Amino acid sequence: ILQSHYQQIRITFDYTHFDSLDPQYKNHSSLLRSRILPDVQNFWEQALRVARLPTALKINPEFCPYYTSTTHIEPGIANTDLVIFLHANNEDVCGQNEILAAAESCQKDQYDRPTVGITYICMDEMDINNDKGIDEIKHLLIHEVAHILGLRAADMAFYRYRNGAPRTPRPLNLTEVTCVDGRNATVQRPAENTLQMGFTNRGNRYYELVTPTVQTVVQNQFNCFEMKGARLENQFEDNCFGSHWEARLFTSETLSSVATPASHYLSPLTLAALEDSGWYIANYTQASISPFGHGAGCPFVENDCIVDGEVPNWGKDYFCNDTFRDGAPIKCDPMHRYMSRCDLVNYNYHPLNEPPGPTYQYFPENKKLGGFLDTADFCPMYSNIVVDCEDPTLSADIREENFGANSKCFNSNMGRPLCMKYHCNAEQNKVQI
Numbered sequence: 002i003l004q005s006h007y008q009q010i011r012i013t014f015d016y017t018h019f020d021s022l023d024p025q026y027k028n029h030s031s032l033l034r035s036r037i038l039p040d041v042q043n044f045w046e047q048a049l050r051v052a053r054l055p056t057a058l059k060i061n062p063e064f065c066p067y068y069t070s071t072t073h074i075e076p077g078i079a080n081t082d083l084v085i086f087l088h089a090n091n092e093d094v095c096g097q098n099e100i101l102a103a104a105e106s107c108q109k110d111q112y113d114r115p116t117v118g119i120t121y122i123c124m125d126e127m128d129i130n131n132d133k134g135i136d137e138i139k140h141l142l143i144h145e146v147a148h149i150l151g152l153r154a155a156d157m158a159f160y161r162y163r164n165g166a167p168r169t170p171r172p173l174n175l176t177e178v179t180c181v182d183g184r185n186a187t188v189q190r191p192a193e194n195t196l197q198m199g200f201t202n203r204g205n206r207y208y209e210l211v212t213p214t215v216q217t218v219v220q221n222q223f224n225c226f227e228m229k230g231a232r233l234e235n236q237f238e239d240n241c242f243g244s245h246w247e248a249r250l251f252t253s254e255t256l257s258s259v260a261t262p263a264s265h266y267l268s269p270l271t272l273a274a275l276e277d278s279g280w281y282i283a284n285y286t287q288a289s290i291s292p293f294g295h296g297a298g299c300p301f302v303e304n305d306c307i308v309d310g311e312v313p314n315w316g317k318d319y320f321c322n323d324t325f326r327d328g329a330p331i332k333c334d335p336m337h338r339y340m341s342r343c344d345l346v347n348y349n350y351h352p353l354n355e356p357p358g359p360t361y362q363y364f365p366e367n368k369k370l371g372g373f374l375d376t377a378d379f380c381p382m383y384s385n386i387v388v389d390c391e392d393p394t395l396s397a398d399i400r401e402e403n404f405g406a407n408s409k410c411f412n413s414n415m416g417r418p419l420c421m422k423y424h425c426n427a428e429q430n431k432v433q434i
């Protein structure tokens with residue numbers, strides 16, 4: 002396919018299932034339809050170009066039983082490259098583990114690009130009463146649509162070169178592989194030019210996406226030119242290889258699996274992976290730099306976050322070792338949005354949470370100590386929010402302090418950090434406050 006034939010992707014959301022919802026969800030569904038999903042659609046339509054479908058998109062009811070009208074089967078949906086059906090409050094998805102949303106795709110075009118998807122939304126878990134909650138739902142749905150677009154372990158064997166040739170030889174064979182959780186599975190394994198297995202310095206197995214644009218982007222992200230690719234999450238995944246970016250490295254990326262209300266950035270990495278699928282050309286002006294670990298160097302990528310209970314010098318902007326309690330020191334979170342406390346806890350006092358296993362223990366004197374973000378390899382971070390610097394309803398009790406959209410958190414020598422208005426001076430390459 003010639004690159005000039007790529008045009009802006011056309012996404013259609015089908016809200017028909019919202020019509021049968023209980024009236025108590027009326028506000029949720031109207032907000033999703035009128036404000037949140039149009040933003041999500043606009044984000045991805047600006048971000049990606051595709052080889053458009055030349056004809057109407059006809060849904061195959063055998064693979065995708067989600068159609069809401071027989072016209073979706075024949076004559077099909079016109080002027081659309083991807084249709085996404087929205088289902089709310091599905092009992093199989095919602096109500097377990099505080100899941101907010103999930104997504105899958107069920108049909109592909111002749112180049113294997115996903116064309117039909119379904120997104121499950123759990124409305125009881127959504128906070129729609131303030132802008133912050135609404136913004137989080139928007140980011141969550143941008144995340145889910147990325148899975149549908151092809152950022153899924155199950156899609157990686159179908160990735161293609163830019164010229165349309167498959168990266169993994171066809172026909173795809175089932176092979177036995179060892180999954181990240183150690184069990185064996187028989188799956189369609191992507192070729193070594195796409196997905197490779199590796200082990201951390203602690204011996205934890207992972208898979209990493211090693212396609213060329215992804216490799217360039219991760220090397221630039223961390224300023225570490227030894228990196229072969231982007232590590233995929235290897236804990237609590239419901240698939241063999243991982244469908245998210247490893248939270249230990251990519252905590253602030255939209256496509257990591259971090260459940261806390263941390264700041265999320267859809268970074269060039271996610272667009273690079275979608276571009277390397279061969280199905281899209283990405284518009285990188287839609288991406289934001291993910292600040293966590295940005296420019297932190299190879300030690301950040303390769304070494305333990307905590308060594309003998311201490312934060313190594315290279316990790317001081319990201320990790321911490323103060324046990325969480327009232328009165329514990331307050332510092333800025335790694336993304337400089339929140340005043341926060343370190344999330345290091347003693348798992349003896351959190352019996353409902355799985356404590357760190359032997360390969361995730363960093364405190365020799367107490368093996369039950371660990372950070373609260375398990376997907377981030379139990380590395381303790383300032384993630385326990387005390388004050389949101391972007392909360393415009395807060396008022397300052399120190400003259401220099403300022404809260405709102407243009408404020409960030411700055412560590413200070415005044416006993417606690419300050420929320421202050423900032424400005425990036427591109428000419429001097431400095432942040433001014």
Ligand SMILES: [Zn+2]
Nearest residue numbers: 144148245258
């Ligand atoms: Zn996900």
